Amino acid sequence: MTELEKSMESLITVFHRYAKEGGNKTTLSKKELKKLIENELPNFLTTQKNPDTVSCIIKDLDQNKDDELDFEEFVPFVAGLTIACEKHFALHHEKKGKK
Amino acid sequence: MTELEKSMESLITVFHRYAKEGGNKTTLSKKELKKLIENELPNFLTTQKNPDTVSCIIKDLDQNKDDELDFEEFVPFVAGLTIACEKHFALHHEKKGKK
Numbered sequence: 001m002t003e004l005e006k007s008m009e010s011l012i013t014v015f016h017r018y019a020k021e022g023g024n025k026t027t028l029s030k031k032e033l034k035k036l037i038e039n040e041l042p043n044f045l046t047t048q049k050n051p052d053t054v055s056c057i058i059k060d061l062d063q064n065k066d067d068e069l070d071f072e073e074f075v076p077f078v079a080g081l082t083i084a085c086e087k088h089f090a091l092h093h094e095k096k097g098k099k
Numbered sequence: 100m101t102e103l104e105k106s107m108e109s110l111i112t113v114f115h116r117y118a119k120e121g122g123n124k125t126t127l128s129k130k131e132l133k134k135l136i137e138n139e140l141p142n143f144l145t146t147q148k149n150p151d152t153v154s155c156i157i158k159d160l161d162q163n164k165d166d167e168l169d170f171e172e173f174v175p176f177v178a179g180l181t182i183a184c185e186k187h188f189a190l191h192h193e194k195k196g197k198k
Contacts, residue, residue, distance in 0.1 A: 004113050004139040007106035008181040012188060014103050026189070040103040071185045079178045082107040086170045089111060090125070 011078060014040055015071055027068035030058055110177060113139055114170055126167035129157055
């Protein structure tokens with residue numbers, strides 16, 4: 001498997017590792033999403049000052065309004081985060097290049 | 100770095116590995132996208148019968164109509180592909196479970 005294919009597989013695996021825990025086994029509850037962010041994105045939640053961050057994320061992404069995130073609703077979260085990281089990286093790279 | 104963070108980093112790294120080649124160093128041309136798909140998603144292009152697949156993909160994703168894909172335009176392609184893979188996986192899993 002290539003690096004890109006492995007990344008895609010990891011995203012699916014990580015989602016299901018947390019989704020399968022309680023309640024609906026194929027979606028993330030607020031509690032499961034919180035756990036996923038804390039364990040898998042440890043640098044993300046600590047930078048967020050708002051204690052309601054997880055609720056806000058679910059509200060933003062939950063298209064069918066069932067208070068849970070299925071995989072299709074979860075992917076835009078990681079996609080958006082990756083785009084933000086890339087912008088930060090590009091900016092840093094540009095600044096370094098100009099020195 | 101966690102598995103999910105590594106996946107996000109890989110996506111950025113793979114994109115830039117191909118984007119930096121010719122012309123605009125921060126976007127994928129049609130030629131660069133074709134190379135990326137052939138090398139990094141070897142199972143994807145072979146299943147597509149249409150020889151114009153790469154042109155169609157660019158046309159679909161190229162929001163600012165410059166015939167190139169920047170990172171923000173590229174991410175939805177991988178996101179959509181991952182969602183399709185997950186659906187396939189879930190369907191397969193469900194069928195297996197019912198046996």
